[in-house]
Every structure is written in C-alpha cells, then in structure tokens.
Amino acid sequence: MSELNQAQQAAAEAGNGPQLILAGAGSGKTRTIVHRIGHLIAARGVAPHRILAVTFTNKAAAELKSRLSQLIGDDGGGVVSGTFHSISLRMLRRYADALGFPRTFQVIDADDQKALVKRLLKQANIATDRLHPSYLLGWIEHCKHAGQTPESAPACHWNGTDVRALYATYQQQLREHERMDFSDLILNCVLLMREHPGVSEALRRRFDHVLVDEYQDTNPVQHEWLTLMCADHHNLTVVGDDDQSIYGWRGADVRHILDFERIWSGASVHRLEENYRSSGAILNLANAIIKKNEDRHDKCLRATREYGSLPQWNICNDEYDEARKITAELINWRSAGYAWHEMAVLYRSNRQSLALEQVLREAALPYRIVGGVGFFERLEIKDALAYWALLNRCGDTLQLLRICNKPKRGIGNKGEEQLAAQLAASGLRASDWLDLLAEGKATGAAGKLAPLAKLISSLRQDVDQIPDRGLMQLLQASGYLDSLQSMGELEAATRIDNIRTLQSYIELTMEQELTPVEFMDRAALLQSSEEMQQDNDDTITLMSLHRAKGLEFDCVVLPGVEEGLLPHQRSLDDGEAGIAEERRLLYVGITRARRQLKLTTARVRRLFGEMHYPQPSRFIRDLPADILQPDTPVMPQTTAIPAAGGVQIGSNVLHPSFGEGVILASEGTGDATRITVQFRKSGLKRLMLKYAALQIV
DNA sequence: GCGGACTCTCTTTTT
DNA sequence: GAGAGTCCGC
Numbered sequence: 276m277s278e279l280n281q282a283q284q285a286a287a288e289a290g291n292g293p294q295l296i297l298a299g300a301g302s303g304k305t306r307t308i309v310h311r312i313g314h315l316i317a318a319r320g321v322a323p324h325r326i327l328a329v330t331f332t333n334k335a336a337a338e339l340k341s342r343l344s345q346l347i348g349d350d351g352g353g354v355v356s357g358t359f360h361s362i363s364l365r366m367l368r369r370y371a372d373a374l375g376f377p378r379t380f381q382v383i384d385a386d387d388q389k390a391l392v393k394r395l396l397k398q399a400n401i402a403t404d405r406l407h408p409s410y411l412l413g414w415i416e417h418c419k420h421a422g423q424t425p426e427s428a429p430a431c432h433w434n435g436t437d438v439r440a441l442y443a444t445y446q447q448q449l450r451e452h453e454r455m456d457f458s459d460l461i462l463n464c465v466l467l468m469r470e471h472p473g474v475s476e477a478l479r480r481r482f483d484h485v486l487v488d489e490y491q492d493t494n495p496v497q498h499e500w501l502t503l504m505c506a507d508h509h510n511l512t513v514v515g516d517d518d519q520s521i522y523g524w525r526g527a528d529v530r531h532i533l534d535f536e537r538i539w540s541g542a543s544v545h546r547l548e549e550n551y552r553s554s555g556a557i558l559n560l561a562n563a564i565i566k567k568n569e570d571r572h573d574k575c576l577r578a579t580r581e582y583g584s585l586p587q588w589n590i591c592n593d594e595y596d597e598a599r600k601i602t603a604e605l606i607n608w609r610s611a612g613y614a615w616h617e618m619a620v621l622y623r624s625n626r627q628s629l630a631l632e633q634v635l636r637e638a639a640l641p642y643r644i645v646g647g648v649g650f651f652e653r654l655e656i657k658d659a660l661a662y663w664a665l666l667n668r669c670g671d672t673l674q675l676l677r678i679c680n681k682p683k684r685g686i687g688n689k690g691e692e693q694l695a696a697q698l699a700a701s702g703l704r705a706s707d708w709l710d711l712l713a714e715g716k717a718t719g720a721a722g723k724l725a726p727l728a729k730l731i732s733s734l735r736q737d738v739d740q741i742p743d744r745g746l747m748q749l750l751q752a753s754g755y756l757d758s759l760q761s762m763g764e765l766e767a768a769t770r771i772d773n774i775r776t777l778q779s780y781i782e783l784t785m786e787q788e789l790t791p792v793e794f795m796d797r798a799a800l801l802q803s804s805e806e807m808q809q810d811n812d813d814t815i816t817l818m819s820l821h822r823a824k825g826l827e828f829d830c831v832v833l834p835g836v837e838e839g840l841l842p843h844q845r846s847l848d849d850g851e852a853g854i855a856e857e858r859r860l861l862y863v864g865i866t867r868a869r870r871q872l873k874l875t876t877a878r879v880r881r882l883f884g885e886m887h888y889p890q891p892s893r894f895i896r897d898l899p900a901d902i903l904q905p906d907t908p909v910m911p912q913t914t915a916i917p918a919a920g921g922v923q924i925g926s927n928v929l930h931p932s933f934g935e936g937v938i939l940a941s942e943g944t945g946d947a948t949r950i951t952v953q954f955r956k957s958g959l960k961r962l963m964l965k966y967a968a969l970q971i972v
Numbered sequence: 973g974c975g976g977a978c979t980c981t982c983t984t985t986t987t
Numbered sequence: 988g989a990g991a992g993t994c995c996g997c
Contacts, residue, residue, distance in 0.1 A: 331987080332986095332987080333987090358987060360987050361987090363977075385986090405987095456984090457987055458987090460987085461987095521985075522985080522986080522987095524984080524985065525984095525985085526987080529986085623984070623985075624983090624984050625984080625985085626983080626984090637977070646985095646986085649986090680973095683973085683974080684973085685973065685974095687973045687974075689973085690973080788976080800987070818984090819984085819985060820985075821984085821985045821986065821987080822985085840984095841983080843984055844984090845984060846984080846985095860985085881988095882983080883982075883983055883988060883989085885988095
C-alpha cells in the first residue's frame, strides 16, 4: 500500500458496498484496482474465486491477472476476470439449455451476421434500397444494447416494413443455426437472470465482489447485468473516467458513471486526479481540450512530471506528405533515445494506415498495425476453423455450408440449398451427419460430400493423439490447401502462413487441455491475433484511437486532426453529443503520450479515390495559441485575397448552383480576381470573384 | 456449376 | 479504389 497515494489507498481499502472510483487518464487506475483486489484477498479474507473483475478487453484481463500475481502471488490466479462477453459466454455454456439453446451453440461473427441479415431480407422479399441491411442490423443491435427482446422492443416501421418483426425472424434464424451474436451473449445472460429464478440465484451467489474497469463505456444491458449480479450484496466497485467515454455508438451511456451515486444509494466516491503519465505540457493541452465539454464530472488532472517540450502541430500538404513528416519525426525521436516500441501513431479511422504503411515501409522503419481485419475474421482462418470444428464434432450447419465447395466439389447455389434441406431433414448436427454421409449412400449434393465425410471419419479415429487435432492433415488431404494456390503464389503463401499460425495456436491451447468447444469460444472472442502473440518486438505501433484506450507510449502522433476525420463526418449527424464524443476521442489520444506529442493536419486528403480539402479540426481552433507549437504557417492559412472583403484562402463558401466548397487559391486583384474553389459535389472550379455570388459560411 | 467480365456500392470506431 | 454482387457464355 505504500506505493499508493492517499486517494488511491482510500479507494483500494474502501469497505463493502458500491464504490465509484473516478480515475483520470494516467492516474494509476489499474494499480488501484489491483491493490483493491489484493486488499480484499489478503486483508479481508475474501476467497480469490469469489471476486469477479470485468475488463474491457481480453488483454486487459490478462494484464490484471499478471499484476495481481506479482502483488500477492499465486492466489491472484484464482480471481475470475474477463470481458462482459467472455464471462457471459462462460455462464451461457453452463445454462444455455434454460433458454432452449444446446450447450454447444457457437458465436456468430460480424461477417456471418451480415450475411444472415442479407439473406433474411432477400427471403422476405425486401429490397436493400427499401430497408438497408446495416440499418436493420443497427436497429437490432440498438435494441439489444438497451436490453430489449423482439417482444419488448418498441414497434418500428420503416418504409412500410415491420422492422421489429424482422428482429424476431433474425433471432429465430440464429436459434435455428444454434448461434448467438455478440450482443446476445450479454442479453441472453440477462434474460437468464430475469426469467429463471434458479439460475439467477446461482449466478448472484457466485461472486461476493464485482469490479468493473472502463465503466464509462458500459451500456444499459451491461448495467442491468451488473445490477442483477450484485443484487444481494451491492459490492460493486466501478472504475472509469467520463472524459474517456468513446463507445456511445456501441450503446455506452455516460450517465451510468455520471449518475452512479444516484443509482446506487450509499455509494462512496473516490477521485484520482494526479497524473503520473504525461508531461505538464501534454497535460495542459489535454485539459484545455476536454474543458470545453459540458456535462462531465468536473475535475482537473494535476501534473506530477516535468513540464517537458510543447506538443507540435504540423500542417501537411496531403496524406503522403503527412506520412513523410511523421516518419521524419519518428526517426528524430529515435535518435533522441526513444525505442521504437515507445512510439505510436493513433488515427481516427483504420484506412489512414495505408499511406503511413507505404512510407514507413519505404523508410524501412519497423512497425506493426494493430487491428484492421482481425485474424479470426480472415477467410482462410474461418475456412480452416470450419473444417477443424466439423472434424472435432463441434461444427455446425453454417460451417459445413461454408466449406462444402472449398475445394470445388460441384456444389453451387442450388446444391447448397439442397444440402441445407437434407441436413435439416436428417435432424442431426452437421458434425454427426457426416457419419451418415461417410457410408456413401447419400444422393444429390450430399453424395458429393462422401469423400470428405470418409476422410473425416478416418481422421476422427485418433484425432486425440495429434497435437493440432487433425487440422493440417484434414486441410491437406481434403485438397483445401491446394485450392488456395488458385489465388496466386504469393497470396497462397501468406494464407498458408496464417493457417500455420492458427495451427500453433491450436497446439498451444490443446496443451492447456481446452476442449474444442472452448477453443472455438476463444477464437470467437479474441478479435485479433494480437492477444495470442507476445509483443516483444521493437516496433512502432499503428492503431485506431479506440484501440489505444488504456495504453500509453513515450511518443505519440495523432494524424488527421481535421474536420471530417476528427470530428468524423459521420459523428456530425449526431449533433452536440457526437462532437463531444469526438472531443473525448482526441483527449484519449493526447493522454496516451508520456513525453512527446505531435498532431498533424493535411490540406488535401484522398478518401476512396476522391479529393477532400479539410479544414483543421475545430478542436485545434479552440486552443490558446501558446499551448501548441505550430511549424510554419500558423493556424489555418489566412492569406487575405485583395479587395475581397473577408474572402480568404481556406474559407468555406456556398455557391448558388455548385453548393458547398473551399477556396484553394486566388489570382489577380480587384474586379479581376479569380479564385479556385473545390466544391464538394461539383469539383474544382475557377470563378471570377466579382460574379461568383459566393456566400461565406 | 463455373469463371470471367462487368457494374455497383460503400466507405468510423469493436467486444 | 476495392470488394461484393450480377450477368452471361460455356
């Protein structure tokens, strides 16, 4: 406890009942949670397995456990930790039958989920221009985040279609496929507790203390989950920072943390406001940015470190110029003695990594991209896992259909339909149905699977003896690996490489004596391979701002601090709330940095083939000038155009027929002034200023 | 059923 | 500017 400051110690040693720990960025939040758990075990005699710690990522859960082991030894291992999703899945594995699901149900991933919705709309004869699949899915997700089932959701009609009825159909089809989506994991767990008193009691009695990290990002259904779990003892400790709430789009509601004291009567509040991470200059910038948000717990992070060097802000010509300036800065930092792995580039959208990657590769700097397409979402990994699951008797219909024609077995669309019908008629699980097919008596499309079925049943004989449980043998002998060759040599090699990574991960997991079903769970919840690798390499990290939450680096670059990107165009539709969340996102980015910080803005950015001419972010324009160190030209370029009252380069203008645009250049003087304007819809135009009838916006 | 060529759409963030 | 979806001839 001597490692803690007064506020941290008070939080760690607080008694029973609801506890709110408001922990500003870099204020030693994880340390405080770890010490609180340690205190519960060592000083208060709580059994480790009676403590539940909910974290935001699987990685954070692992981190928590390892720090706990350091603090109190092996006992730390007994604490149950995980994300809401992984803990819910564990509970559902045990009690799913109460909801009418077999215990071997699987989790459906985003791709398959989308495919299911598309198919469902097609079956219902609803054109995508009448009801867009992503709108339907978005609505369903919204309901699930709010804890609403098809029965309890509000009626919703869209262009004459009953959206709520489609929600019911979607749930029905998931059930037929014995699948749950991500949101179902939480919602179904809540339904268990709502509707099944026996199960509810067992779950309520499972833990004596519940601790939740990143509490500002909980949504209503997660809130209900916690309320139900802690209904008897109220021993709920939540840790979070309302200024870092960045998952509103996922249903997170800041009010859970803002109103905690009102929701949980008798709650104690602890404030951690001393920042141990960032230099004073970086913290000043962060505080100045976040101060402009309303509706927040008022607080001010106090610096404990030296003032340090001013954060920089650079304006770049385009995204490649930006990438080059960033690269130069990274090299600069390196020569100042920082290691590559202490540097990160954190962007708003994953697409921004493209130009950076190119330039970093040319400059031969070591980097790794975190995120993007997740490892387990890759086509070849999903195929390989489908084969493996079928072999190991936990594969389902979706997985059989997925691989039935890979490699080509002469089963097309019609054949696939036929196969699905035959399988449904058999009343068997896909994995078990293969036994029947192996006898070779099936006809039609199913008959074409006989060789595969025979191969699988012969491999099943001694699958327990093989470290990878038959993965490579099956992929080889079925011709799947060979079929990858048709994608070209290089492509195939990469994919086979990925499959080998999967193989070693399976082998590793099997050594820990996990069952195949448990392995599939892990694969479903681990969004990337990141958590299966050690990150010991000395590389620069590239990732999205969202993923960077909870991490810290000596040196941080935030590229694309522009209108349209940060705040993102899509967030503008949500008005003030959307802007506030974007501001918090920038705040999260800034507070990741310990020593060095650089923000960049591009004048031109190519987004999906089109040119964009963004203005510097409004967040930068908000700042006092002495808090950032701009490189040459200060602030947005304000070259006045002679004789044109108020019209300046960079001004946003409105033209009666061309619409909105930005002034890029001007030539000539007086009545002869010509300006070049980039219009959003109508492209680049040169206009006589005198006649253009431009309105400045 | 397959493969090639074509068109069209969709571009935020993730457990 | 890429990926998915569609059409068409074999």
